[in-house]
Amino acid sequence: EAQVTQNPRYLITVTGKKLTVTCSQNMNHEYMSWYRQDPGLGLRQIYYSMNVEVTDKGDVPEGYKVSRKEKRNFPLILESPSPNQTSLYFCASSFYRGPSNYGYTFGSGTRLTVV
Amino acid sequence: GENVEQHPSTLSVQEGDSAVIKCTYSDSASNYFPWYKQELGKGPQLIIDIRSNVGEKKDQRIAVTLNKTAKHFSLHITETQPEDSAVYFCAASIRTGANNLFFGTGTRLTVIP
Secondary structure: OOOEEEEOOEEEEOOOOOEEEEEEEOOOOOEEEEEEEEOOOEEEEEEEEEEOOEEEEOOOOOOOEEOOOOOOEOOEEEOOOOHHHOEEEEEEEEOOOOHHHHOOEEOOOEEEEEO | OOOEEEEOOEEEEEOOOOEEEEEEEOOOOOOEEEEEEEOOOOOOEEEEEEEOOOOEEEEOOEEEEEEOOOOEEEEEEOOOOHHHOEEEEEEEEOOOOOOOOEEOOOEEEEEEO
């Protein structure tokens, strides 16, 4: 089944403890992206990658890092999480010409709570 | 960058009635307008999209209209059913460069049986 897999689905952590949310897709998509979803703010892009070793900032990149060493994986790293990073996170992927040509496939989300 | 506004934030309709969700965008260069449906506990899923060279597109009970002059587009759902209950997001994009999508803030649609 074609899908984007995120792990974990739920995570509670403490301020300052580094964490990684993994994202993997099995559709051979070049384009991958991370969004956060907050009430009243919709979906805001954190980082995106148009191909292996190519990443760029989205609208809200502060406090996050990403890497794209392999085509299928696009982990989101929070080096020192803070409570304002409590949110619902989505990974998404698309073919190389991007979501405005082929649409996104989204993962099921990761609900992160930072206390 | 692009700014997409979406209204209403919540919408309740009786089963069988129609539902309309409206979005406006700010960047006149935007030329691609998708709609995503997010069911409880799941990621958003593309349900319909429209490109700037057409004014309307239909897919069974769902239709999208686009007014480029006024910079607004709308989602129309006819003969609503309980399974249409979800959060709907509009988005806008310029189909060159990074191809990023800019999303609206979402509309929670509840269809009352």
